[in-house]
Amino acid sequence: MGNKKLELTSDKIAEFHQGRMADAYLYFGAHPFPEETAFSVWVPEAAEVSVLCWHPQNTGEERYRMERHPDDDSIWQCSIPGDRTGSVYVYEIETAAGELLRKSDPYARAGEKRPANRSVVAPVSAHRWTAGALQFKRNHSAQHAEKPMAIYELHIGTWKRKKNGDFLTYRELAELLIPYVKKQGFTHIEVLPLTEHPLDESWGYQTTGYFAPTSRYGTSDDLKYFIGKCAESGLGLFLDWVPGHFCQDLHALALFNGQPLYEDSREGRGINPEWGTLNFDVRRGEVASFLLSSAHYWLEEFKFDGFRMDALMKLLYIPNDDARVHNPEGKAFLQGLTTSLRQHFPSAILIAEDAWHYPKVTAAVEEDGIGFHYKWNFGWMHDTLGYFETPPSARPDVHDKLSFALTYYYEEKYISVFSHDQVVDGQQSLLNRLPGSQEEKFRQLRLLLGFWAVHPGKKLIFMGQEFGHAEEWKFQPELDWFLFDYRVHRETALFTKDLLSLYRNEKALYELDDDREGFLWLDPHNHEQSVIAFIRRGKLPKDECIIICNFSDAHYGAFGVGVPRNAAYRQMFTSNASIYGGTEKEGGTIKKARQAPLDGQDYSVEIDLPAYTISIWKQKRDGSDGHE
Structure with missing residues (x-):
């Protein structure tokens, strides 16, 4: 961000009030210059507003009275002598009722480390993006729908910590996380919200600073260093961003001028009882400009590769209405947001959290859609986990859970997720949600991850599940990395690594994710044996993969499956390989097709299909006939 002083013209003010201002952070907030520091804040219906400032080397409070903007009496401004970079400040607001409030700056680009909560005058960035990072940012998302996408979701503060328990800095994180994620085979990282927040246990979802990277892990330039290193390593990076609701702590946005301003004032719509948060009033143009500018800020200034947007149900449906009534105000806001982001940041990927059954979330705005590129597939996730949690003896009764997602799958563009929400609040880790002995749990975890990787849709998994984390995520100091001392967890990590390598290298597993031609059922109805079989296809016939999943505890020694050609077929991957803790030795088994029609195909093979x-x-493509 530059160091040029900008003036709020009448045209920019009109944009702000109309909800069209996407660069409000350049005009509002604190901006240091060599001779002065300028402050600007929107506070309608205030009697008086002042800046209270504390110099880093001086604990004494300085007070500077702000003046109304000559063209708009809801905007207050002042300039104070000297470059106040690093100074702590708040706004003191005298409300129309005579009450004195002290508020952090909505547009602050830095804040004090919790439990302190005042704003900080951020320095002008000294970071310089490398040519390699910028080139990756420009090109990585081209035709992303036809590329593999395996996302590693993590919470920075609890992925790993220093030996003394302190948080890793953004720079230290770059040295540890990036090699690990690359080695495991993920293509992208998604970080839980980094916007400033007062409580660690909110995971970042109760935001107070929509323009301030949390100070827990370092400075803005430290974060840019991490982002740049991800790009130089070929990793995409998504930010989890929260456009629908915010923290109700009174030092920040809540009741900013003594009455509802950023929050919805209508009865029953303002508060989310389940989270204790407040819903934004996106009817207000100034609030829409605030959120639009925040989204632009993170993409422009930090060059994230896109967003996963949280809690969209609070915008797409009328809050706290059990009838799930569509909310036209929230729809219009999101359509305007995605339209603006697609226009100004064409390489950014926009991901929606689950929006229940709201239609056309990933359709173009021009088609009356919401404009996202992808949507989390919570329906598939709930059905799949519900099936796997069922004891094997009862799985035939719920067999349809495995295939139901394909009845609606092509209505949207999906990401198949096992996110943080599935391993918290008493739900247990993926591993310990599975029935049976410890050995059976690990066999089923490999099967679960395998089914996740080959099912249509891009991929996301939460940290720790890739090596079979035993405990649910309890916001403990860090993941249980000591589990790598145990062979079964090392085998699970190796399995995930090899599975993602297979996923990235086999075009059939991603190239036609959103095309019905990319998927063909062979047998979705074999509930008696708890087996499903299907074909994944790429653009070329040579890429197709035949997938058989045995979800039962029975071993089928000569299981027949239909194949499309009279050819030799090689087993290219199995979760039962000995290197993962299974019983099969390395080396792909080869089977010659027989002219025995099965599963709607003219030919078939018989394979050995162990339990789970x-x-x-x-x-095979080497011209040989194969052998038994």
């Missing part, structure tokens, strides 16, 4: 196993086959 995913087996993936592909036609």
Whole structure:
């Protein structure tokens, strides 16, 4: 961000009030210059507003009275002598009723480390993006729908910590996290919210600073360093961003001028009882400009590769209405937001959290859609976990849970997720949600992850599940990395690594994710044996993969499955390989197709199908006939 002083013209003020201002952070907040520091804040219906400032080396409070903008009496401004970079400040607001409030700056680009909560005058950025990072940012998302996308979701503060328990800094994180994520085979990282927030246990979702990276892990330039290193390593980076609701702590946005301003004032719509948060009033143009500018800020200044947007149900549906009534105000706001982001940041990928059954979330705004690129597939996730939690003896009764997602899948563009929400609040880790002995749990975890990787849709998994984390995420100091001392967890990590390598290298597993031609059922109805079989296809016939999943505890020694050609087929991957803790030795088994129609195909093969196993086959291409 530059150091040029900008004036709020009447045209910019009109944009602000109309909800069209996407660069409000350049005009509002604190801006240091060599000879002065300028402050600007929107506070309608205030009697008086002042800046209270504390110099870093001086605890004495300085007070500077602000003046109304000559063209708009709801905007207050002042300039104070000297470059106040690093100074702490708040706004003191005298309300129309005579009450004195002290508020942090809505547009502050830095804040004190919790439990302190005042704003900080941020320095002008000294970070310089490398040519390699910028080139990656420009090109990585081209035709992303036809590329593999495996996202590693994490909470920075609890992924790993220093030996003394302190948080890793953004720079230290770059040195540890990036090599690990690359080694495991993920293509992207998604970080839980980094916007400033007062309580660690909110995971960042109760935001107070919509323009301030949390100070827990360092400065803005430290964060840019981390982002740049991700790009130089070929990793995309998504920010979890919260446009619908905010923290109700009174030092920040809540009752900013002594009455509802940023929050919805209508009865029943303002508060979210389940989270204790406040819903934004997106009818207000100034609030829409605030959020629009925040989104632009993170993409422009920090160059994130896109957003996962949280809690969209609070915008797309009328809050706290059990009838799930569509909310036209929230729809219009999100349509304006996605339209603006797509126009100004065409390489950014926009991901919606689950929005229940709201239609056309990933359709274009021009088609009356909401304009996201992808939507989390919570329906698939709930059905899949519900099936896996069912004891094997009862799985035939719920077999349809495995196939139901394909009845609606092509209505949207989806990401198949096992996110942080599935491993908290008493739900247990993925591993310990599974029935049976410890060995059976790990066999089923490999099967679960395998089914996740081969099902249509991009991929996301929460940290720790890639190596079979035993405990649910309890916001403990860090993940249980000591589990790598145990062979079964190392085998699980290796399995995930090899699974993601297979996913990235086999075009059939991603190239036609959103095309019905990319998927063909062979047998979705074998509930008696708890087996499903299907084909994933790429653009070329040679890329197709045949997938068989045995969800039962029975071993089928000569299981027949239909194949499309009279050819030799090689088992290219199995979760039952000995290197992952299974019983099969390395080396792909080869089977010659027989002219015995099965599963709607003219040919078939008989394979060995152990319990709790995913087996993936592909036609041999070396010209040999194969052998039994």
